[in-house]
Structure formats: C-alpha cells, structure tokens
Ligand SMILES: [Ca+2]
C-alpha cells in the first residue's frame with residue numbers, strides 16, 4: 001500500500017516545522033545569547049524582547065534552571081512565548 005500525498009500527514013508537517021525552525025533557533029540563540037554561554041537568560045531575552053515577561057520565560061523554562069537552552073528556546077518560540085529573533 002502506497003501513501004497518497006492528497007492530505008498532509010500531521011507528523012510530516014511537524015517534522016517540516018522542526019526542520020525549518022532549526023536555523024531560526026540557532027540564529028535566535030546567537031542573537032539573544034549576548035554573553036555566549038549557549039544559554040539564554042531572562043535578561044538576555046528582555047534585552048531584545050522587552051515584552052517577554054518572567055511568566056512567559058518561566059513557562060518556557062521547562063527544566064526550571066532559569067536559563068533557556070536551544071530546545072527550550074525552540075519550544076518557546078514554537079508556542080509563541082518568545083518571538084522569533086530573525087524578523
Ligand atoms: Ca547567555
């Protein structure tokens with residue numbers, strides 16, 4: 001049985017979103033991570049996006065270390081908690 005591409009496969013769309021969001025996340029992290037430690041703090045986010053409040057940041061910080069790693073930043077941007085930095 002072959003798949004017909006008449007209807008979008010949700011997992012394929014998700015994979016596409018994930019694949020295409022990687023460069024933006026790398027860019028966003030490089031833009032946001034002003035001290036170059038590979039993690040983005042609330043201060044670093046607010047330096048670029050003053051509208052991002054601590055509630056949004058904490059919601060994005062899924063492991064609770066008060067810093068966003070690339071995965072957390074990607075998820076936060078995907079969820080709209082933090083704007084994309086490339087615009
Ligand atoms: Ca940093």
Ligand SMILES: [Ca+2]
Nearest residue numbers: 061063065067
């Ligand atoms: Ca974290």
